Amino acid sequence: DAMVIQNPRYQVTQFGKPVTLSCSQTLNHNVMYWYQQKSSQAPKLLFHYYDKDFNNEADTPDNFQSRRPNTSFCFLDIRSPGLGDAAMYLCATSRVFGGGYNEQFFGPGTRLTVL
């Protein structure tokens, strides 16, 4: 089945130790998104790629970086995780066609713990 896959599902890191989260998709969607979601809050968009075009949200900290080496893969790098970065990180995809958008498909998320 076509899907969005995230690895790892659970990540524990130490304060300040870099971490990379990965996302892959078999849907061949041209847009990929990274969201941060904390408990009882809506997902917060960090950035997204429209094909190779990178779009950073104005309030996304510089500590967060992303790479999309090809259509299928997207990575989230957290250069120096702080305690406040502990959250669920969700990858999502969507397809832009004509003037419209399909819905977003989400991966299962990576739950990040910072010690």
Next chain:
Amino acid sequence: RKEVEQDPGPFNVPEGATVAFNCTYSNSASQSFFWYRQDCRKEPKLLMSVYSSGNEDGRFTAQLNRASQYISLLIRDSKLSDSATYLCVVNSQNTGNQFYFGTGTSLTVIP
């Protein structure tokens, strides 16, 4: 003003009840509207897209009122398995490829 606003609840209803959630959006140029369901510690999953004419899927009915910039979700004959957070999501082409999320409405169906 937030792009999308929802009543966070919580809504606690007995099995079999009918419950309605509402959502308003600020961008009149918004084009695509969705209801997602999110279970605790899981990812959001699409429940329904919302079409201009309104649409129904079994016990679930979604309505869109463009004039009032208002979206609703009606759940009839609530089941225990309906307990979740329901997210209202809006996409506006004139703001790029972003999807705007409401904070979610928490529903608990009680036996």
